[in-house]
Amino acid sequence: MNSVDLEERILEELEENPALELSEPVETESDSESEESTEDVDWDEILNAEDEERTEGPYDRSKEEREVPVREVLTPVERLLEQIDLMDISATDRVIAESIIWNIDEQGYLAAEVELIADRLDVEVSDVERVLKVVQRMEPPGIGARDLQECLAVQLEVNGESDLAYKIVREKFEDFANRRFEQLEEELNCHRDDLQEAFDVISRLNPKPGEGSPTSDADYILPDLLVEEVDGKLLVSVNDGNLPDIRLSSLYENLLKAKNGNSSDVKIFLKKKVESAKWFVLAVQQRQLTMIKVMNAIINRQDAFFSGDTSILRPMILKDIADEIEMDISTVSRVTRGKYVQTPWGVFELKHFFSEGMVTESGEEVSTKLVKDVLKKIIDSENKGHPHSDDKLAEMMKEKGYLIARRTVAKYREQLKISVARLRRALP
DSSP, rough: OOOHHHHHHHHHHHHTTEEEOOOOOOOOHHHHHHHHHHOOOOOHHHHHHHSSSSOOOOOOGGGGGGOOOOOOOOOHHHHHHHHTSSSSHHHHHHHHHHHHHHHOOOOBBBSSHHHHHHHHHTHHHHHHHHHHHHHSSSSTTTBBSSSSSHHHHHHHHHHHOHHHHHHHHHHHHHHTTTTTTHHHHHHHHHOOHHHHHHHHHTTSSSTTTTSSSOOOSOOOOSSSSEEETTTEEEEEEEOOOSOOOOEEEEHHHHHHHHSOOOOHHHHHHHHHHHHHHHHHHHHHHHHHHHHHHHHHHHHHHTTTGGGGGGOOOOOOOOHHHHHHHOOOOOHHHHHTTTOOOTTTTTTEEEEGGOOOHHHHHHHOOOEEEHHHHHHHHHTTTTTTTTTOOHHHHHHHHHHEEEEHHHHHHHHHHTTTTTOOOHHHOOOO
């Protein structure tokens, strides 16, 4: 959860758990006043209220598993990862699925080649393809598709709609895209009404399954981390200045320690609340330490970027950071999702620093973000009267040392929201 979510969660916990309090200066009380305040506690009322609340909670977790409970508002990435968490799959498949999800762009398409994902994770391409099919059939269906045709086909398959529509998308997609009615009627041996009905079904599908889901219900970005340059060094801190400062209530801690005549129900209640408060405070502290550790690891791996050349990003995946800081990849995933960092060069989502890579003709490994930037520059400088086709763009990228296929060029172009050549052509 980000800082805004955490603030709300802390306020909720303060309201629900009387053993947790704000760390504000308080006046010193005499022992007699303190004892009198404990005697005034109406335990019957408190215990009755407690019975009405949920008794389940994550308070039996080990120190390594401490994590502040997350509220129900989730980002699109979190919703996908949550679905993966509920699946009975192997640890390897889980890592593959998380890598796929973290490489899905804002429109919902897979932004990395499956071969690259397989290479970085040291698994078979067939394993990535198999897990990708699982991800694509999660909610929303079609997420993680590699192109529009695959996106629509998956939705039709999952929804179980119109065999004719599915056949059109799978086998006659070019004819469909260019609305060649007569040719489709002849080749599919169907009536115009049936064809129109199939077209209507396809038109109701979502071509951009990643859109329409806000990443936050806030109207502005509040950075969770701060990176500042001090005396020539980059220092990382957590932007928790607006968060309530909390601590364990000394009153409840003393009540638990007191050897007075409290009933067993009262003692059980006190122990539960005090342990819950201790756990929550430690979870908040652990969150801060882990976030700083992860951010420092990102800076170490992306040293060129954090030296001021923001155009350079090295290939980096979650596993790279997890290995460097010796933490589980799921922990790194939770810490980075939906988080933003303020740097001397602007505010960036942590996801910005992660991308798959490709090997150039010279043997250098570069990030897919850099490859897209090169492609965009080529298109921006083309003759608008005679724009380059995807085949031509692939040739020009090869001349620059980037060995990518025409299909990859088309996908990167779509991710950059650049139209096909015929639509880029300027009027004479």
